[in-house]
Amino acid sequence: MGRRVAIVGTGQTYHKSSRKDVNGVELIQEATSRALEDAGLTRKDIDAVVIGNMDHFEGINYVDTWSVDGNGGLYKPVMKVTTGGTTGTTVAIAGYYHVASGLFDTVLAIGWEKNSESDTTAAIITCSDPYWERPTFGGAVAGLAGTACEYMYKYGITERDAALVAVRDRKNALKNPYAHLRKQITVEEVLVSPMLAYPIKLLDICPRTDGACAVIFASEDKAKKIADKPAWIHQVSSRHNYTFLTDIERSGRMPTLYEACMEVYKNAGIRDPLHELDVVEMYTPSSFAGLVWIDALGVCDEGEAVRLVSDGVTEMSGEFPINPSGGVISTNCIGATGLIRVAEAAMQVSGKAGEHQIEGAKLALATGFGGCFWSDVLLIGSPRPN
Amino acid sequence: MFRKNYPLLTISSEIELPYNYSLGKYGGRLVTELKQNGRIVGIKCPKCDHVYVPPRRVCGRCFIEMDEFVEVSNRGILQSFTVVYFSFLDPETGKKRPVPYGYGRIKLDGADSEFLHFLEESDFKKLKIGVTVEAVYNENRVGSFKDIKYFKKVEDGDPS
Ligand SMILES: [Zn+2]
Numbered sequence: 001m002g003r004r005v006a007i008v009g010t011g012q013t014y015h016k017s018s019r020k021d022v023n024g025v026e027l028i029q030e031a032t033s034r035a036l037e038d039a040g041l042t043r044k045d046i047d048a049v050v051i052g053n054m055d056h057f058e059g060i061n062y063v064d065t066w067s068v069d070g071n072g073g074l075y076k077p078v079m080k081v082t083t084g085g086t087t088g089t090t091v092a093i094a095g096y097y098h099v100a101s102g103l104f105d106t107v108l109a110i111g112w113e114k115n116s117e118s119d120t121t122a123a124i125i126t127c128s129d130p131y132w133e134r135p136t137f138g139g140a141v142a143g144l145a146g147t148a149c150e151y152m153y154k155y156g157i158t159e160r161d162a163a164l165v166a167v168r169d170r171k172n173a174l175k176n177p178y179a180h181l182r183k184q185i186t187v188e189e190v191l192v193s194p195m196l197a198y199p200i201k202l203l204d205i206c207p208r209t210d211g212a213c214a215v216i217f218a219s220e221d222k223a224k225k226i227a228d229k230p231a232w233i234h235q236v237s238s239r240h241n242y243t244f245l246t247d248i249e250r251s252g253r254m255p256t257l258y259e260a261c262m263e264v265y266k267n268a269g270i271r272d273p274l275h276e277l278d279v280v281e282m283y284t285p286s287s288f289a290g291l292v293w294i295d296a297l298g299v300c301d302e303g304e305a306v307r308l309v310s311d312g313v314t315e316m317s318g319e320f321p322i323n324p325s326g327g328v329i330s331t332n333c334i335g336a337t338g339l340i341r342v343a344e345a346a347m348q349v350s351g352k353a354g355e356h357q358i359e360g361a362k363l364a365l366a367t368g369f370g371g372c373f374w375s376d377v378l379l380i381g382s383p384r385p386n
Numbered sequence: 387m388f389r390k391n392y393p394l395l396t397i398s399s400e401i402e403l404p405y406n407y408s409l410g411k412y413g414g415r416l417v418t419e420l421k422q423n424g425r426i427v428g429i430k431c432p433k434c435d436h437v438y439v440p441p442r443r444v445c446g447r448c449f450i451e452m453d454e455f456v457e458v459s460n461r462g463i464l465q466s467f468t469v470v471y472f473s474f475l476d477p478e479t480g481k482k483r484p485v486p487y488g489y490g491r492i493k494l495d496g497a498d499s500e501f502l503h504f505l506e507e508s509d510f511k512k513l514k515i516g517v518t519v520e521a522v523y524n525e526n527r528v529g530s531f532k533d534i535k536y537f538k539k540v541e542d543g544d545p546s
Contacts, residue, residue, distance in 0.1 A: 020395075122474055132413075135478060138483075142468050145468035149515060195471050196472040200468075245502060246501060
């Protein structure tokens, strides 16, 4: 068992589809300086930096060294971590490992992306097998579309059911000043938006965003001095899946997310997540995923997620609020996306979420999704863990 | 003297990066079977009996080496599909991939894993999970994954 670790500061850029006013290094510096300011720290207080983004998205490879001016890592240990869509949560978990190990006291985790700088789908396709899968694979949108088809077939859900998720998240985004898409949409608008890859339409899928996020992890001694209300890391878990997209087991609930959640609950002593968790920041790349993957959180019987969403249980005012930040469907700077889930979960339990604060939130779950349907899960809370 | 506003510029650039990717010990066997015999071969795990297509050396579940090849059918059941309408840069060709196109996961008879390939049909209203599809080969086969032109719907059916 490692040392106790808490999040003591978070920072985000204002997210937009294109930030031509900054290059990547400057974008990273914006998020980093906001996190330091939030924690009341300076660059000198940081022992190590973990940074991540998507491969092939910006035409930059050695992001750890290339971004030193902006990441604050001059003459410090800097490590790059990249795991696809989960990059942001993996960066957070790596930051946590650094401090939990006892080797570092204060560690800065950074996720960033300038999605506007390349063809997102072309870059994503390079994650698949170059010979057997690349010719057909249509990237994240098409991959998620295939699974959405299965969900419709298996659970009888409709395009209209899925649209409810997009409408909910976009409504929540109105309360988040950092969110990229801040315009209310309706179910009808989702249904008539352009078809990208059946059954996913433009308003069912996350946008492409330029943005960065930074989160500061600190050891127990430091955290108590730095923050009035540290956001403690209670549990983390990761589950990976197979190399070939077609090997992925798709029986039952989204298997990697389900297994990661069950491990986290077991180790944290959570028996009734629906009532014990106060808020979830869930990596929902598409409306269909945001519906069906609720099953994998273990809060309902398989196939019942539709009921939770349509009954308003996942609204900010409901028993089980999902994505008060507006989620991935409102903001998606991919390398930062998972880390934003972690930052937002920490903000909720520290009482720093402003207009989208869930009153009295003590325990929050953040999830990450990426690559061949693998998952990261972090449980973050205001009470100090045992 | 500094002006207040200079233009916010972006520069366009391309990276052309040819590479030679190894298909592994058994990838070439499937390619050769497609070309010479118009058939698909998979590989069976000696421990869990799982039949993988395309064949590869290691069963990730059991983490052991496989060497028993099995012929699987050119027919299978469509497990999942999509029809792609949005255009994007194809890293394989450096050009926009032609759309719309349909592709899906096909569970070939005799295989346990699925096979990802193009579908003849590109109207999503005419596609259904559970239908039987069959490989259609090109007339001139060159020894490629693409010797199979696409999978064609042969009948309606329900896998359950
Ligand atoms: Zn095996």
